[in-house]
Amino acid sequence: MEFRFSDRIKDLTANAIREIFKLVAQPDIISFAGGLPANEGLPLKQVKEIADELLSSDKALKILQYGATEGYPPLLESGLEYIKRAGIYNQGFENIIAISGGQQGIDLMCKAFLNKGDCVLVEEPTYLAVLHILKTYEAVPIGVKSGDEGLDLADLEEKIKKHNPKMLYLVPTFSNPTGKTIEAGKRKAIAELCAKYKLVLLEDDPYCELRYDGERVPSIKSFDKEGYVLYNISFSKTISPGLRTALIVGHKDIIRKLTLGKQATDVHTSTLSQAIVDTYLRKGYMDPHLEKVIPLYKAKKDAMLAKIEEYFPSQIRYTKPEGGLFIWVELPSYINTKEIFIEAVQQKVAYVSGESFFPEGDVFNTLRLNFSNATLEQIDTGMKGLGDLLKNKIKE
Ligand SMILES: Cc1ncc(COP(=O)(O)O)c(C=O)c1O
Numbered sequence: 001m002e003f004r005f006s007d008r009i010k011d012l013t014a015n016a017i018r019e020i021f022k023l024v025a026q027p028d029i030i031s032f033a034g035g036l037p038a039n040e041g042l043p044l045k046q047v048k049e050i051a052d053e054l055l056s057s058d059k060a061l062k063i064l065q066y067g068a069t070e071g072y073p074p075l076l077e078s079g080l081e082y083i084k085r086a087g088i089y090n091q092g093f094e095n096i097i098a099i100s101g102g103q104q105g106i107d108l109m110c111k112a113f114l115n116k117g118d119c120v121l122v123e124e125p126t127y128l129a130v131l132h133i134l135k136t137y138e139a140v141p142i143g144v145k146s147g148d149e150g151l152d153l154a155d156l157e158e159k160i161k162k163h164n165p166k167m168l169y170l171v172p173t174f175s176n177p178t179g180k181t182i183e184a185g186k187r188k189a190i191a192e193l194c195a196k197y198k199l200v201l202l203e204d205d206p207y208c209e210l211r212y213d214g215e216r217v218p219s220i221k222s223f224d225k226e227g228y229v230l231y232n233i234s235f236s237k238t239i240s241p242g243l244r245t246a247l248i249v250g251h252k253d254i255i256r257k258l259t260l261g262k263q264a265t266d267v268h269t270s271t272l273s274q275a276i277v278d279t280y281l282r283k284g285y286m287d288p289h290l291e292k293v294i295p296l297y298k299a300k301k302d303a304m305l306a307k308i309e310e311y312f313p314s315q316i317r318y319t320k321p322e323g324g325l326f327i328w329v330e331l332p333s334y335i336n337t338k339e340i341f342i343e344a345v346q347q348k349v350a351y352v353s354g355e356s357f358f359p360e361g362d363v364f365n366t367l368r369l370n371f372s373n374a375t376l377e378q379i380d381t382g383m384k385g386l387g388d389l390l391k392n393k394i395k396e
Helices: 016-023 044-055 060-064 073-086 102-113 128-136 153-163 184-197 252-266 271-282 286-311 341-346 376-395
Strands: 096-099 119-123 140-144 167-170 200-204 229-234 246-249 326-330 366-370
Touching (some): 044 271, 073 096, 102 128, 102 167, 102 246, 102 252, 153 184, 167 184, 184 200, 286 376, 341 376
Parallel strands (some): 119 167
Antiparallel strands (some): 096 246
16 A cells, blocks of 8 residues: 655654563563553542542533633642642743643644754753654754763753754653753753743653652742743653643743644543542642652662662663652663663563664663562562673673
8 A cells, every 4th residue: 555644754663662562561571661650659549539529520511521722720720739849830821731641742842833844952862752753843853962960051052052943852850761850050040041042941840749869959940030941740650641631831822822732633631631630639639649659669769779789780870860760771882772672572671772862863872771660579580680681791
């Protein structure tokens, strides 16, 4: 068959993670590949109770009807309260829209801002789905250097001047894929740079509540005096990814364009999901839930770090995140993690090889490990298998 697909989609390959999911679906594989919250951390009882309550209430028919593209008004109200945790105040209903997951926030921003060939700056490495989305808009991602001290501000400014980007995309808290966090001083400087160059920043912050050590850092948006920062906050990692509910907050003119873009995409986010998230927040379920899952994730993170020390060769470098779901490993430059992935799967363990997180896809000696979705026992067995493989490769 010959179909005349668009230029946007015809050369697009499946995102690496989706392919890996297929490979590691066998039950005997220990997967450190995904980015899923732990099943045992999903608040099933509360969501069930809330859904029952909502559908037995006088709001039921409203919830089952079409709603406004901007979102379910009670959630917009509780959302404006919720973002105060990130240091974001003085926002009104014209500054917020409910979206179908944080991923949709990235897509709608690209839809609103990007023409074919436009440049977008991303931290290097970055969330791989953003690279995938940029391809569908025929935009060009440019990596900004990021070392042990986080994002390199001099490189950021140089690339702003050189490439005249339309947008900057950052995951500043417990980044996917590295787990790194940009410190407060740099966040302020980033907000100031965006204002200086009139550059729009999409601050993607799905992991900020999953902090296991250290002190909370205010969002970049909290330093934004001019309105160039858009704040994307998802409930996927704190309540449930299946509810597909997130919020995006920022300048009213941008929110209006996102609303028009969303209207064309899916009319509005599921009102039932929005009402569940709203009630969850209003009943005060978030903090007790976080108090339950944080020790669970912290134990897994600490176990994975301890197993790296115990089983991995000494020639590697790795991040020690204070939160989030990922640890990032750098190997000697001659190791290709994409090539040895099949051998890892033969050892019954999976990871995501790092090249998919780089705009040029040209860095092959890194890998991402997820710790949230394996048991402590699986972490021990899987990390031993992976450590043995890496020791072998580094010896060879
Ligand atoms: C940085 C980042 N942004 C966005 C998402 C998408 O999350 P969702 O669409 O479920 O809110 C993820 C999920 O892994 C992520 O890591």
